Amino acid sequence: MVGRKADVGVIGANLMVRRGRGNFDAASALPQVSPMNFSGSPIEGFVYIASIVLETETALATWVEHCTAFARSLPAK
Secondary structure, eight states: OBTTBOOEEEETTEEEEEOOHHHHHHHHTSTTEEEEESSSSEEEEEEEEEGGGGOSHHHHHHHHHHHHHHHHHSOOO
């Protein structure tokens, strides 16, 4: 959480990331990335990243940095 806004989290073996509506399609198109789905329909702006994509510290850090920067760019609640 950044400023009371979700940015990244772990759900099972996947990383849940918030990329925002503007980055959602591009993120969803990447290999091993799928729309986040809790209730039977995708949650816009959030995706799951399979753990195989995050096998290096660099890969994980890159995703976390992008998502944290996005969360920081949002207006305060």
